[in-house]
Amino acid sequence: MAEKIPTRQEALELLHQYNETESLRKHAYAVEGVMRYIARKRGEDQEKWGIIGLIHDLDYEKFPDQHCKKTGDLLREKGWPEEYIRAAVSHGWGICSEVIPETTLEKYLYAIDELTGLVVTTALIRPSKSVMDVQVKSVKNKWKDKRFAAGVDRSIIEKGAGMLNVGLDELIDDTIKGMQEVAESIGLKGIPV
Ligand SMILES: [Fe+2]
Ligand SMILES: [Fe+2]
Numbered sequence: 001m002a003e004k005i006p007t008r009q010e011a012l013e014l015l016h017q018y019n020e021t022e023s024l025r026k027h028a029y030a031v032e033g034v035m036r037y038i039a040r041k042r043g044e045d046q047e048k049w050g051i052i053g054l055i056h057d058l059d060y061e062k063f064p065d066q067h068c069k070k071t072g073d074l075l076r077e078k079g080w081p082e083e084y085i086r087a088a089v090s091h092g093w094g095i096c097s098e099v100i101p102e103t104t105l106e107k108y109l110y111a112i113d114e115l116t117g118l119v120v121t122t123a124l125i126r127p128s129k130s131v132m133d134v135q136v137k138s139v140k141n142k143w144k145d146k147r148f149a150a151g152v153d154r155s156i157i158e159k160g161a162g163m164l165n166v167g168l169d170e171l172i173d174d175t176i177k178g179m180q181e182v183a184e185s186i187g188l189k190g191i192p193v
Contacts, residue, residue: 008051033179038174052088087106110156112175114157119176121142122138
C-alpha cells in the first residue's frame with residue numbers, strides 16, 4: 001500500500017478502535033495536546049506531531065506483551081508513513097523498543113510521555129482537581145518523592161530533556177500548558193465550585 005499522510009480523524013478512529021479504556025484515551029489526548037503545543041511553539045508541523053502523540057500507545061491495551069512492536073504492524077497495514085511509525089515506536093526506547101529517539105519530534109515524545117502522568121497526579125491532588133492551576137514548582141516538588149506517582153519513571157524524563165538540551169523547568173512548563181489546552185478532554189478542567 002502506498003504511503004499517505006494520515007489525518008487526525010483517521011488517527012482518532014484507530015485510537016478508539018484499539019483503546020477502549022477511558023484512561024488510555026485520555027493519556028493519548030494529553031500527549032497529543034502537549035505535542036501540538038510544543039510543535040506550534042517551535043514552528044513545526046502541529047498536525048503531524050499531534051497525530052503521532054495520539055497513536056503512540058495504540059497497541060498497549062490489546063497487545064500489552066508486544067507494546068511498541070504491534071503498533072508498527074497495525075499502522076503499516078493501514079499504509080502509514082514509516083516516519084510516523086518510527087516516531088511512535090521510539091517512545092518506548094529502552095523499554096519496549098530499540099528505536100532510539102533521533103528527531104526533535106521523537107525526543108519530545110520520549111520526554112513528555114511519562115511527564116504527562118506526573119502532571120495528571122499533581123492536578124488530581126489539588127482541591128480543584130484541575131490542571132489549569134498546576135505550576136512547575138508543584139510538579140518539581142514531587143520529583144524526588146518516589147511514592148508519588150510511583151509508576152512515573154523520572155529518569156526517562158530527565159534523559160529526554162538531556163537529549164533535547166532543554167531544561168526540566170521548560171519541559172514541565174510546556175507539558176502543563178499543552179495539557180491545559182486539552183483540559184476538558186482529559187477530564188482535568190476541574191470540579192465546579
Ligand atoms: Fe508506551
Ligand atoms: Fe504513553
